[in-house]
Amino acid sequence: MRDYKMLIGGNWTSAVAGETFETLNPYTGEAWATIPRGRREDAEKAVQAARIAGESGDWPKLTATARGHLLRRFGDLIAQNAERLADVEVRDNGKLRAEMLGQVKYVPQWFYYYAGLADKLQGSVIPIDKPDTFNFTRLEPLGVCVAITAWNSPLLLAAYKLAPGLAAGNTFILKPSEFTSASALELGALAEEAGMPPGVLNVVTGYGPEIGEALVTHPQVAKIAFTGSEMGGQRVYEAAARGLKRVTLELGGKSPNIVFEDAKLENAVKGVISGILSATGQTCVAGSRLLVQRSIHDAFLEKVVAFARSARIGDPMEKTTQIGPVTTRPQYEKILHYIDVAKQEGARCVLGGAPAPHPTGGGGLFVQPTIFADVRNDMRIAQEEVFGPVLAVIPFDDEAEAIAIANDSAYGLAAGVWTQDTARVLRMSAALKAGMVWVNMYRAVSYMSPFGGVKRSGLGHENGMDAIRDYVQTKSVWISTAAETPDPFVLG
Ligand code: NAD
Secondary structure (H helix, E strand, O other): OEEOOEEEOOEEEOOOOOOEEEEEOOOOOOEEEEEEOOOHHHHHHHHHHHHHHHHOOOOOOOOHHHHHHHHHHHHHHHHHOHHHHHHHHHHHHOOOHHHHHHHHHHHHHHHHHHHHHHOOOOOOEEOOOOOOEEEEEEEEEOOEEEEEOOOOOHHHHHHHHHHHHHHOOOEEEEEOOOOOOHHHHHHHHHHHHHOOOOOOEEEOOOOHHHHHHHHHOOOOOOEEEEEOOHHHHHHHHHHHHHHOOEEEEEOOOOOEEEEOOOOOHHHHHHHHHHHHOHHHHOOOOOOOEEEEEHHHHHHHHHHHHHHHHOOOEOOOOOOOOOEOOOOOHHHHHHHHHHHHHHHHHOOEEEEOOOEOOOOOOOOOOOEOOEEEEOOOOOOHHHHOOOOOOEEEEEEEOOHHHHHHHHHOOOEEOEEEEEOOOHHHHHHHHHHOOOOEEEEOOOOOOOOOOOEOOEEOOEEOOEOOHHHHHHHEEEEEEEEEOOOOOOOOOOOO
């Protein structure tokens, strides 16, 4: 058993109350590490460490260029440790090692990209309309930022937040999911090794309603960047509103993957499968509603079912495995519950629909790839996020109906469109109410391209050049060059 500590102000520490919890390997079902169970008093220590590091010491003295160098070193260390970090991720969340290694190897790019932007954040000199006056703006860090992440892609989601926020000169408290805390703690150690001054990146662990809530309600926290469920996001948003804090929310989805009759069907099948079966369906951008034009519906569904049926379920560490376990028991039970709901609603189960037996690995959290046909968009299986390998298939007649069904959702994270018609591509990409639209591809992300949802999928964007602007505040500085101060009773 590994015994992890939290990183607060450059010290590796237990929780103040000395409490811990165990983190489980979802594949084996066995505990493999103990994690400190932080609470309000630990949050307080972390906020004070981050505040002090932001106000005094080496961090605020660094030039923006030097901050960039530091982030590059941090990125290099993540790259050098990618294999080890990927193993930690798989041990905690059960996702395929191939997927996690790909993610971890990509994470350094976030630090390189925002390192490059660190010294390009600049204010402006305003040609102000007042005589004898010089006016300019400064872009300043916000202060203490809190990054809260979900369990499905722990390091990637942390990088979305830390890279722009640190580049802009803020200090951070990273609070990973209680189900996948280890990789964030490993990341903290690499930040130290890179030479990050103590207190700039603090990593605390524990449960959302305990230390998470204590962080988001803390009066000295300036911004919360949250990735998680809609319910968690609502709690964070309420706390942020009371404290007038800035907030970025990356929440759930029920994204449509829309296949037109003129699509290259073999490609579309792969896109649909990647949308719903990769990561065992546990991705926020899962294409969990498949909208298929009626003229090709039956033939296309048959192809999707055949492909899904052939997916290899097993040990996530094995190269040949395509579907690993669900990450947590509550999530496993939620998926099975939704399968029952879909059956009760009258959806036709054409594949799976039950737990998947698996000979090895004692965790038992396997679900068969499941496909429901004859789904109506008003069914719960079409409206609510399952976060598992469960696809709801809905037929449509024409483009107008596809748009109407796609947009008839409380969520708006992503959408996929499969067609060879360029004019339709442009019409669809404008009409779909979603933060990201993928055309003849699915599930791509990049540090360069904005990521975020509309409606109940969230608020604000991560990634891309503009994301760094969410981590600075503008100050306007006025300087008089006049020999005399004007009449105090006249606004100049
Ligand atoms: P969750 O909301 O249960 O937990 C997410 C994080 O929030 C955890 O670290 C948790 O400890 C913390 N938390 C929970 N309640 C809190 C509170 N009251 N105050 C402060 N922190 C709190 O979500 P989850 O089950 O870990 O993740 C799955 C969800 O995340 C899905 O809905 C998925 O769609 C979403 N997600 C979204 C994105 C995105 O970028 N849009 C990416 C990945 C996952």
